[in-house]
Amino acid sequence: MADKNHELRDKGLRLTPQRQLVLEAVxxxxxxxxxxxxxxxxxxxxxxxLSTVYRNLETLENVGLVQHTxxxxxxxxxxxxxxxxxxxxxxxxxxxxxxxxxxxxAPFVNALIDEYGFKTDVTHFAIYGTCADxxxxx
Amino acid sequence: MADKNHELRDKGLRLTPQRQLVLEAVxxxxxxxxxxxxxxxxxxxxxxxLSTVYRNLETLENVGLVQHTxxxxxxxxxxxxxxxxxxxxxxxxxxxxxxxxxxxxAPFVNALIDEYGFKTDVTHFAIYGTCADxxxxx
DNA sequence: ATGCGAGTTGCAAATAATTTGCAGGAAAGG
DNA sequence: CCTTTCCTGCAAATTATTTGCAACTCGCAT
Ligand SMILES: [Mn+2]
Ligand SMILES: [Mn+2]
Ligand SMILES: [Zn+2]
Ligand SMILES: [Zn+2]
Numbered sequence: 001m002a003d004k005n006h007e008l009r010d011k012g013l014r015l016t017p018q019r020q021l022v023l024e025a026v027x028x029x030x031x032x033x034x035x036x037x038x039x040x041x042x043x044x045x046x047x048x049x050l051s052t053v054y055r056n057l058e059t060l061e062n063v064g065l066v067q068h069t070x071x072x073x074x075x076x077x078x079x080x081x082x083x084x085x086x087x088x089x090x091x092x093x094x095x096x097x098x099x100x101x102x103x104x105x106a107p108f109v110n111a112l113i114d115e116y117g118f119k120t121d122v123t124h125f126a127i128y129g130t131c132a133d134x135x136x137x138x
Numbered sequence: 139m140a141d142k143n144h145e146l147r148d149k150g151l152r153l154t155p156q157r158q159l160v161l162e163a164v165x166x167x168x169x170x171x172x173x174x175x176x177x178x179x180x181x182x183x184x185x186x187x188l189s190t191v192y193r194n195l196e197t198l199e200n201v202g203l204v205q206h207t208x209x210x211x212x213x214x215x216x217x218x219x220x221x222x223x224x225x226x227x228x229x230x231x232x233x234x235x236x237x238x239x240x241x242x243x244a245p246f247v248n249a250l251i252d253e254y255g256f257k258t259d260v261t262h263f264a265i266y267g268t269c270a271d272x273x274x275x276x
Numbered sequence: 277a278t279g280c281g282a283g284t285t286g287c288a289a290a291t292a293a294t295t296t297g298c299a300g301g302a303a304a305g306g
Numbered sequence: 307c308c309t310t311t312c313c314t315g316c317a318a319a320t321t322a323t324t325t326g327c328a329a330c331t332c333g334c335a336t
Contacts, residue, residue, distance in 0.1 A: 052284080126263060129262075156314070212292095
């Protein structure tokens with residue numbers, strides 16, 4: 001590696017400790033709300049302001065390093081862009097979040113393209129329903 | 139029809155003008171945010187309070203007369219339960235909301251049941267992506 | 277090294293969306 | 307009617323996110 005953190009400069013962004021830490025936190029956490037990202041960052045940079053986290057998440061999303069997804073009824077959660085390679089199966093009863101390969105959705109995605117010219121991003125919203133455990137219990 | 143509005147009493151709910159109007163508004167609007175429902179109701183009942191609308195939407199959802207869906211990054215929109223018979227194709231570029239029959243998703247839904255025992259509700263979240271028009275323009 | 281200018285940050289305040297407490301008012305049933 | 311319970315309006319509280327602004331600092335050009 002020539003010099004570290006080229007990925008941020010390459011996108012035309014300044015390399016600040018806060019920004020690096022936000023990105024690292026998102027990568028470490030898998031998926032996380034802005035609040036959770038802030039919490040994680042505070043481990044090494046206690047002073048970080050929540051609004052800085054929001055702003056950096058937005059900035060990092062604009063340059064394609066992170067993305068947001070909706071797993072629940074409320075706000076968004078953030079992922080590292082590289083890591084968004086699976087569907088999220090969210091159970092409305094117990095709140096569990098399972099994964100499934102994106103290919104599972106391929107026939108559906110193709111049908112929407114063929115019939116409507118609609119290009120689906122299957123990761124933006126979670127797949128909502130009831131998990132096997134909760135179905136068994138009821 | 140024996141006597142009107144049995145549907146509310148049958149669910150064990152009191153029949154108040156506000157409640158009836160909220161339900162009618164949801165039915166008339168197709169999909170609507172709580173704010174939009176309130177607006178609609180105010181046409182005939184100007185005094186209705188927004189919190190009454192929120193409370194009634196929740197109540198009506200609990201008894202199964204309405205349901206909420208997420209069409210965008212933000213809050214929920216409400217539908218009459220009978221009316222939720224299609225997918226929502228939401229374009230992230232232009233914001234348009236198209237419809238598609240639920241059957242389009244059948245192979246996908248079946249795959250999730252077979253492979254994970256996960257029962258998908260395909261209407262809770264919209265199907266997010268880019269519409270044909272926006273794809274053409276870019 | 278030094279300095280400058282644009283991009284960033286922290287902080288406080290502003291917005292926006294939704295929820296809650298409470299006291300008065302109205303619906304259902306006897 | 308009368309009572310009980312549910313429901314409503316209103317104000318205040320929460321929660322989530324955004325914005326204005328002055329101070330700061332990163333990266334580039336002296
Ligand atoms: Mn929801
Ligand atoms: Mn979104
Ligand atoms: Zn579950
Ligand atoms: Zn579009």
